[in-house]
Amino acid sequence: MKPPVDxxxxxxxxxxxRRADETHQRLAPAIANWQKIADQFFKQYSSVLTKQxxxxxxxxxxxxxxxxxxxxxxxxxxxxxxxxxxxxxELDSLVKQIAHLPVDQRKxxxxxxxxxxxxxxxxxxxxxxxxEIVDLESRLASERADVTLPVRLGGMADGRIHPVSQxxxxxxxxxADMGFRIAEGPDxxxxxxxxxxxxxxxxxxxxxxHDTFYLKTPNTAQGTNAAPFVLRTHTSPVQxxxxxxxxPPIRIIAPGRVYRMDSDATHTPMFHQIEGLVIDESTHFGxxxxxxEEFCKAFFEVDQVKMRFxxxxxxxxxPSAEVDxxxxxxxxxGQWLEILGCGMVHPKxxxxxxxxxxxxxxxxxxxxLDRITMLKYGIxxxxxxxxxxxRWLRHYGFSAFDVPTLAGGMSG
Ligand code: DAH
Numbered sequence: 001m002k003p004p005v006d007x008x009x010x011x012x013x014x015x016x017x018r019r020a021d022e023t024h025q026r027l028a029p030a031i032a033n034w035q036k037i038a039d040q041f042f043k044q045y046s047s048v049l050t051k052q053x054x055x056x057x058x059x060x061x062x063x064x065x066x067x068x069x070x071x072x073x074x075x076x077x078x079x080x081x082x083x084x085x086x087x088x089x090e091l092d093s094l095v096k097q098i099a100h101l102p103v104d105q106r107k108x109x110x111x112x113x114x115x116x117x118x119x120x121x122x123x124x125x126x127x128x129x130x131x132e133i134v135d136l137e138s139r140l141a142s143e144r145a146d147v148t149l150p151v152r153l154g155g156m157a158d159g160r161i162h163p164v165s166q167x168x169x170x171x172x173x174x175x176a177d178m179g180f181r182i183a184e185g186p187d188x189x190x191x192x193x194x195x196x197x198x199x200x201x202x203x204x205x206x207x208x209x210h211d212t213f214y215l216k217t218p219n220t221a222q223g224t225n226a227a228p229f230v231l232r233t234h235t236s237p238v239q240x241x242x243x244x245x246x247x248p249p250i251r252i253i254a255p256g257r258v259y260r261m262d263s264d265a266t267h268t269p270m271f272h273q274i275e276g277l278v279i280d281e282s283t284h285f286g287x288x289x290x291x292x293e294e295f296c297k298a299f300f301e302v303d304q305v306k307m308r309f310x311x312x313x314x315x316x317x318x319p320s321a322e323v324d325x326x327x328x329x330x331x332x333x334g335q336w337l338e339i340l341g342c343g344m345v346h347p348k349x350x351x352x353x354x355x356x357x358x359x360x361x362x363x364x365x366x367x368x369l370d371r372i373t374m375l376k377y378g379i380x381x382x383x384x385x386x387x388x389x390x391r392w393l394r395h396y397g398f399s400a401f402d403v404p405t406l407a408g409g410m411s412g
Pocket of ligand 1: 235276314365
């Protein structure tokens with residue numbers, strides 16, 4: 001038996017290892033392992049194979065391993081795998097010859113071929129892992145983020161938050177601080193939720209065609225307002241949806257788009273409201289006044305605010321009020337600004353939602369979101385708010401980084 005160290009294969013291995021070491025240092029341990037496998041191969045086969053066959057296998061193995069040790073990319077690897085082990089490879093043609101060998105040799109030659117094949121497969125897998133690690137390392141090195149660099153503002157800096165969105169965020173922040181959650185409802189609402197359950201009877205002016213966008217459906221009778229669907233005329237149906245689906249205590253605000261057939265400098269067919277609703281067993285008008293006053297102080301960012309509650313009428317509240325804020329809050333002393341409607345939720349509305357009005361009571365308010373946006377930020381014409389004019393948005397819009405907080409000041 002040939003001692004392994006003398007074999008041509010072992011010599012060429014040392015050579016491969018030396019050369020590979022220069023380019024692929026990491027592969028060196030794998031190459032040492034290939035050598036161990038090759039040594040074993042010689043121990044096993046040098047006495048049972050002919051010199052010619054042993055030489056042939058040595059040559060194939062050392063050539064294959066030299067190629068394998070020099071692979072640099074995954075594409076190289078795929079190609080090498082096909083040409084060294086695939087159909088038509090030298091190893092493949094050796095396997096095909098086995099059938100023509102004398103019977104007593106077939107077993108040994110077949111096993112020796114397989115051993116060389118296994119060696120080359122192992123080497124290829126090692127080379128592949130090595131390529132993947134080298135790739136990963138070079139990516140990690142080139143894509144490393146320097147977290148000490150200043151922030152690149154990019155597109156975020158060019159974009160603008162619409163004042164209505166900004167004001168909604170400001171309001172949400174203030175009410176969230178008082179324990180309110182945000183509720184939502186659809187823009188297309190049923191007549192029942194938009195009107196009837198809110199105690200707005202069929203003959204109420206809000207139901208007339210000139211106010212409300214009714215959606216035609218196949219069974220809408222001609223000349224009637226009996227359409228089952230409307231574009232919601234206010235956010236108040238979200239009160240109904242909330243009371244029908246949640247158990248008190250309830251404390252929500254509900255912002256959103258609302259629609260009325262109206263258009264001039266202070267009215268657009270689509271505008272925004274924000275609804276508030278508090279229901280529990282004991283909350284009263286005093287709580288509402290306090291919450292609204294706290295809201296106004298935080299929103300207008302003033303320490304003191306003058307407020308006026310004027311008696312009013314809404315079918316879904318009793319008593320009802322409209323609320324004015326002293327215009328000092330926006331630097332115009334001596335005037336009053338109407339900002340919202342509110343009141344104690346009508347017992348009939350509470351009952352309409354399946355709650356017991358003997359047990360539960362509460363208050364609600366509805367505020368024009370666009371209106372208070374105009375007041376706070378000095379925007380003169382409501383229609384411009386929805387004209388999608390980028391120059392307007394650049395002027396009145398907010399930076400995406402200007403996130404409203406109570407601590408930082410609402411308007412950043
Ligand atoms: N929904 C009323 C409107 O659109 C505003 C309103 C008034 C809402 C009083 C309320 C409320 O919740 O209590 O004019």
